Amino acid sequence: MSSWFEERRADKAADAEQRRRDEEHRSRLRREEAREEKKERREEKAQRRRDKAARRQARAARREKTLTPGNVYRKGTLALVAASALASLPAQVDHFIAISWMLLPLPFALEGAAWVMNAGVAYADERKLPAWVRWLLRVLAMTAAGYAASINYSYGMEKDPAVGYGLAAVTMLGPLFFEVRQWVTTLTVDPAERKRRAEAKARRKHEKQRRKDHKDVGKLARQLVSAAPFGTLDFEDAFGAAWEIKYGTRIPGMTPALHAEKLASSKALADAMDAANGSPVSTRGRLLELLHPAPSALASGPGSSQVANQIPPASSRPSADASKAAKKGSRLRPVPPVRRKGDTAPYHPLAKVAAADTARRHAVVNGHHH
Template identity: 50%
Template structure:
């Protein structure tokens, strides 16, 4: 009995445990189902929210596209072009019926005539636009415009005649009708031609860079006409497309001016060399006394009062330099040179001079300074030297001289040339040493 009871208790306990396990499994499945349902609901809600956002963005995009399309349609250019076409259409509709009625009243056989007149005007106007598009010669455009004016003018005269003869109107109304029909006949071709003209100008001047380029080309051709013409000759001589104008212009500039630097000319190079020499003189000042030429010394001696010494410290040296100087170095035709006679051994006492009136030279003073021309045999036989030869001699002479010793007087004595040329040589040599400027003589040699 006890064993049976124990087994029954064990069975009931096992059943209870099984029910508890089943209940726990069922609860777990319920929780899983609820969790899956919540996740599915969340996904659906997120999908609906995403769909609403996309729909909102799509509506905003469509509205933006519509605004952009309206903006593009309502631009000034589109309104002008489409408005002009609308006015042209209205003009044709207003002028054509009057011409048709006018010719039909004459004879029904003349019905195609107004169509041909109006059609000729509009076809010729379209021909002007085609000529602008193909960049045809100007005379073609003006010939087509002349045909447009002829056809439109003939149609306007017909409409004016028809309007002034309308029955049942007063004279004022007939005049107004005639003028209105003639004006509307001419209005269409005139508006169409103005539209084409404005379109051509706007297409040509649309880019600021293109406008600036045209201004630059026009200014360059005005200021450098000869070089531009030579460049055009180079372009026309070369095969088509092989040589552009910029390369030809640079080549023409180098031929005309001798330099490949745009804008530079030989005169500007000379100005640059002079400026460099002036800068070198300003940076390295050299104080040298002004040299006296032989003629200035002779004039000074001739003006010296009687009773004073007639020699100067530089007289012998300057006179010798004058005698040895060639006519080419002086830079002028050789004048009649003169030399001083030796001073007398004893001079007479100076006479008393009255300060109230100018003193007159005595006879002995006049005899003391006789002059005579220098014979040709006594002149220097040195050959004429060019500027380049003088510069080469000066470079060779002063190549080891310091800058402080590079004076005009030293160069004049060394190469035996005039003071003016010595100063020019000094400036050139100072410019070469100070700034490395190549002078024109060195470039030519």
């Protein structure tokens, strides 16, 4: 009986321990969930702060980019242009309506013509059109603006002289401001763009001059390009091939006549050099003759002392000399050569320089260079 109560108490104690452990586990889970939620809230707040700072920096960057002197000048000029148009249009509309309602579109046409021509000047600058196109557009713009200014002046003078002068000035200042803006924009192009424009202008000038000087070759080159599949033959390669067809050489600019003139000039130069150096035919031949003289140059003649000293002197008594040599059993010894001044021709200065250079190279090869 006692054992049953003990087991019952043990079971109750085990159940209580299990409930305690479960409660601790649930408490730990709740604490972990609370920490995770708090961490997520902190991260969300930090992310919101970062996003807000990024938006603030982006606005500051846009504001800084927008408020640069260049943007302020360009956009400010456009604002002045719009104000000029708005100030000059009512007087023109009133003037033409007083004449006839049919003339209502005329003031808009005049103002529109002035601004479209000014925009055409900017487009011509952008597309690098010839200068006469830009000046023609400027003249047309100023003509339309001047006519509108005269109408506003006559209309304003009926009211008050100040009104007339003011309306005329407002009408003319808008196109003038826009033109000055375009000039400033053109002058402030970066150096790389200016260099690229100069190169493009020089290339166009070169192509124009080549078409003028070599019409037949250019025509044939264009025919070769059009005959080849699209994009497979470059015009420069076609021009070189056309030049070879016309003149027989791949070097552009050279013709048979120029080749003949080049050969004649080379021959004339060689003749002039030979005349300056004297005989032989060329400087190289003369230098070789000085470095390696012919045998005839070593001896001035049969009576030369150097040749004579290499041969035993003739004896007036050959039989006695022969018997004497037979008795002694030895051969005659020739007289040693004796070099005298004037036996050898003097070396040319070029030969001396070449010999010194050869000796120096031999000394370097043998390891005796100091």
